[in-house]
Amino acid sequence: MPRITFLPMNSTVEVEEGMTVLEAAHLYDIPLEGACEGSLACSTCHVVVDPAWYEQLPPAVEDEEDLLDMAFGLTHTSRLGCQIVLTEALDGIKVTIPEYSVNIQLGKGQKK
Numbered sequence: 616m617p618r619i620t621f622l623p624m625n626s627t628v629e630v631e632e633g634m635t636v637l638e639a640a641h642l643y644d645i646p647l648e649g650a651c652e653g654s655l656a657c658s659t660c661h662v663v664v665d666p667a668w669y670e671q672l673p674p675a676v677e678d679e680e681d682l683l684d685m686a687f688g689l690t691h692t693s694r695l696g697c698q699i700v701l702t703e704a705l706d707g708i709k710v711t712i713p714e715y716s717v718n719i720q721l722g723k724g725q726k727k
Contacts, residue, residue, distance in 0.1 A: 617701040621645045622711040632703060636662060636696035636710060647712055653697035655679065660696035661686035665709035672699060688713040 619639055620627040630639045637660045640647035648659035655678050664672065669692040675683065679698050686693060696710070 617703055617706040617708070619701060619705075620707070620709040621647075622709060624712075630701055632701060634701050636660070636699040636701065639701060640696060640712075645712070647696055649697060651697075655682065655695070655697060658682045658686040658695065661689075661693060662696045662699075662710040662712055663688075663690050664692045664694055664699070665711075666692050668705065668708045669694075671705060671708075686713075687715045 616629045617632055618627055618629045619636060621640065624645070626643065626645060628639055628643045628645075630642065634642070635653060637647060637649045637653050639645070641649065647662070650659040651657040653660070661683065672694065675694060675698065679695050682695060683689060683693055699705075699710075701708070
């Protein structure tokens with residue numbers, strides 16, 4: 616079962632293969648919003664992937680890239696947690712939850 620570490624809380628959890636980062640966060644009460652419930656319609660599950668793991672992810676689809684453009688604190692290793700499917704190949708991945716998020720449904724920034 617793949618493990619994922621959420622930063623800055625330094626919480627490592629183990630999940631079933633095939634779960635997304637967003638689902639893992641919700642399962643373990645990690646504060647990652649996901650306002651659209653993983654339907655690729657917002658940017659509130661924005662995470663910053665540790666550079667050591669970023670290249671192992673499949674490329675973002677165009678819809679994800681468009682939503683990431685609205686994310687607060689965007690970096691070159693930013694992704695949406697709802698689009699990262701955890702597999703054994705990603706066992707040990709580390710992601711940082713940014714301090715702020717942008718909820719496009721509300722149209723403003725929010726501190727987590």
